[in-house]
Amino acid sequence: MGEDELVLLDFWASPFCARVKIALAEKGVAFESRAEDLFNGKSELLLKSNPTYAKVPVLLHNGKSVNESSIIVSYVDETWASPALLPPCAYGKAQARFWADYIDKKVFEAGSSIWRSRGEELEVAKKEFLEIVRTLENELGDKAYFGGESFGYVDILLIGLVSWFDAYERFGSFKVEDESPKFAAWAKKCLLRESVANVIPEADKVYEFIAMMRKMNGIE
């Protein structure tokens, strides 16, 4: 029986690529990571595999491309059944997908508003971001993970984005821990998990990367 060929078109700082790498690690699936140099020219393979958006991550499974991080994580979950990242019942799945959708619609954009702004705009952005974190903390409640007892789909999609939170905190002068301690505790716990720890870039490097983007965007 032939081996599956798995290639991930990757970018070290991308929280979206982190999601896919974590999911693959959770499933114990081997893959080749190919680094894209997003600022100096995207590869032919990327442009060919994701003609609609030309974005990473792209997962190539035996040459066939799967795009959009949340969709890739679902694909990984469905292709390699164990451990299951989604609950077994239809309602549990619907809940997980709802929160994945909320996270996708809100978190990265709110975080971006923080590092892209100053002064009054920054205060507004911060408020909005913390409101979103509060909503997520409410949803987490007293559960160990968003999925319940085990680390799963929603946790993976969110923890990838959390890799940029330290930078948001530094640019915005706030600490998530002070505002939403339960959320911070959940994040800390997930960051210690092997599949996550091996993948999440160093906070300082992310900070420098975003600082560079701020400069590029003319924000001081």
Next chain:
Amino acid sequence: MAASGDVKLIGAWASPYVLRPRIALNMKSVEYEFLEEKFGQKSELLLKSNPVHKKIPVLIHGDRPVCESLIIVQYIDEAWAGGKPILPADAYDRATARFWAAYVDDKFFPSLSGFGKVQGEEAKKEMLSQVYDSLALLEGAYQTISKEKPFFGGDQIGYLDIALGSFLGWLRVTEAMSQIKLITDEKTPGLAEWAERFVADEAVKDVMPETEKLIEFAKIIFAKMKPAA
């Protein structure tokens, strides 16, 4: 496992998002109570069932709410697994359907509604060009995915047919009000034929709002949206 409990759908007749679960429920032959929201007001039940977004549609299945139209469609497919399949069977095909459904929501519909609302010659031209670009991509996707079968889903309508097809009413309204054909035999021959088949489908035809009624409705809401003279 057989799904039990009564089924309610909170929605509104003109909403393309609400149309999606209605088509899905029809495909599964599921009886449900349709709770129509009054335009401009949100009911207690809606606010209670969807506190995060406060939006329709919301499916309530035996007291448990499910929100977000495409999530509801997937839920319906899984909760009534014995009926007509809505998502494709193959994981890769599912990923493809999900990708294009997300494209419809993230890119296609915003460009369509943007074109419908924008003022000024230049801006209208720019938005129209975006709509045509989106439709060209969707035409390409249709050709690749349908593999010469009548629908994105193959012989029967499926997830992506529902995701895109639910916007056909408003697409036709936009065509009527702008006097410009958006889906054409020249530019998008596949989609032109697909659209006719979709609206005629058993699961669609009784719930798809009539274009004339949508036009009347559109005129009323645009009038309400205009600033006072």
